[in-house]
Amino acid sequence: MKLVFMSHEDKASLWREWLGKEMPGLQFLQWPGEVEDKAGIDYALVWKPEKGLLRTFPDLKAIFSLGAGVDHLFSDPELPEGVPVVRLVDRALTQGMTEYVLYWTIHYHRRMADYLRQAEDGVWQQHLQADTKFRRVGILGLGELGGDAARKLASLGFDVAGWSRGPKEIEGVTCHHCGEGLPAFLARTEILICLLPLTEETRGIVNAETLSHLPDQAYVINCARGPHVVDADLLAALDSGRLAAATLDVFHAEPLPADHPYWNHPKVTVTPHMASLTVPSSAAEYVAENIRRVERGEAPRNIVDPSKGY
Ligand code: NAP
Ligand code: GLV
Numbered sequence: 001m002k003l004v005f006m007s008h009e010d011k012a013s014l015w016r017e018w019l020g021k022e023m024p025g026l027q028f029l030q031w032p033g034e035v036e037d038k039a040g041i042d043y044a045l046v047w048k049p050e051k052g053l054l055r056t057f058p059d060l061k062a063i064f065s066l067g068a069g070v071d072h073l074f075s076d077p078e079l080p081e082g083v084p085v086v087r088l089v090d091r092a093l094t095q096g097m098t099e100y101v102l103y104w105t106i107h108y109h110r111r112m113a114d115y116l117r118q119a120e121d122g123v124w125q126q127h128l129q130a131d132t133k134f135r136r137v138g139i140l141g142l143g144e145l146g147g148d149a150a151r152k153l154a155s156l157g158f159d160v161a162g163w164s165r166g167p168k169e170i171e172g173v174t175c176h177h178c179g180e181g182l183p184a185f186l187a188r189t190e191i192l193i194c195l196l197p198l199t200e201e202t203r204g205i206v207n208a209e210t211l212s213h214l215p216d217q218a219y220v221i222n223c224a225r226g227p228h229v230v231d232a233d234l235l236a237a238l239d240s241g242r243l244a245a246a247t248l249d250v251f252h253a254e255p256l257p258a259d260h261p262y263w264n265h266p267k268v269t270v271t272p273h274m275a276s277l278t279v280p281s282s283a284a285e286y287v288a289e290n291i292r293r294v295e296r297g298e299a300p301r302n303i304v305d306p307s308k309g310y
Pocket of ligand 2: 066067068069070088276278
């Protein structure tokens with residue numbers, strides 16, 4: 001069995017080590033240097049491969065995304081048809097995202113930016129402490145990542161709602177769905193977290209219209225994809241004083257260009273697409289298990305539905 005690894009961002013040496021432990025018989029070939037013949041390669045493990053490249057591997061049985069998002073694959077007009085695309089659903093990835101969401105939610109909820117500023121200035125001042133029970137957090141997307149974050153926030157006592165495409169039931173979380181459910185979800189959301197996949201339906205979903213439904217002084221945390229947000233609309237809402245602050249992990253262009261207004265905006269915190277990075281020691285287990293399934297003639301888990309794009 002042969003697997004080709006393509007990524008400029010993930011560490012091939014770690015993947016070689018961890019996949020090797022899981023599957024000693026698997027030949028791990030790093031693209032492009034180690035691939036002499038594209039024929040006979042069974043699996044591709046990829047992050048942002050060059051457009052049109054995967055089509056040139058004639059024998060692929062499955063394409064594994066190195067991340068949860070698969071927009072980097074479905075933006076390829078030549079993505080080979082009939083080869084299952086498998087997204088990453090992984091313990092450490094989910095844990096990392098939930099940590100990020102909890103961290104920033106608590107940061108805003110407990111006014112940590114104010115306290116950090118005060119500490120720098122040597123100011124001793126307490127602010128009224130908000131009641132967690134009445135802090136309304138809203139998550140766009142209730143899938144693997146949004147669902148876990150919603151459950152953990154609810155277990156900490158936050159008033160959590162979520163929004164998904166189809167109806168959902170999550171204990172302790174008020175679930176809204178589809179276009180009709182969106183305005184009511186937004187109107188009650190003081191801390192908005194985006195954990196949607198990027199598709200034609202969700203592109204630009206955080207815009208002037210949707211932001212106008214949020215209560216005054218709401219916060220926005222985008223840890224999904226940059227193009228979910230219409231940057232000019234978010235900046236206008238922050239500058240007008242309607243929104244309190246935003247934490248943004250993902251951007252239309254990455255790395256975020258040095259002259260982008262987000263960098264120096266007093267109400268914006270930029271993180272470098274690190275909300276949850278793929279951890280090979282854990283994700284290799286998932287990829288290996290899926291390869292074993294294919295080799296047994298079973299379908300891999302978490303195949304993407306191309307008609308939905310996620
Ligand atoms: P997932 O399990 O596929 O969940 C997606 C959720 O979004 C589902 O609840 C789905 O609704 C909902 N959704 C999709 N299209 C929708 C629409 N048009 N209207 C309403 N809801 C819609 O995905 P995931 O594993 O949670 O990952 C989510 C995204 O996080 C990824 O696609 C990726 O872009 C991003 N991500 C970012 C980082 C980072 O470091 N910044 C790391 C990992 C992932 P249904 O449940 O009804 O289908
Ligand atoms: C990261 O952005 C991912 O999709 O896993």
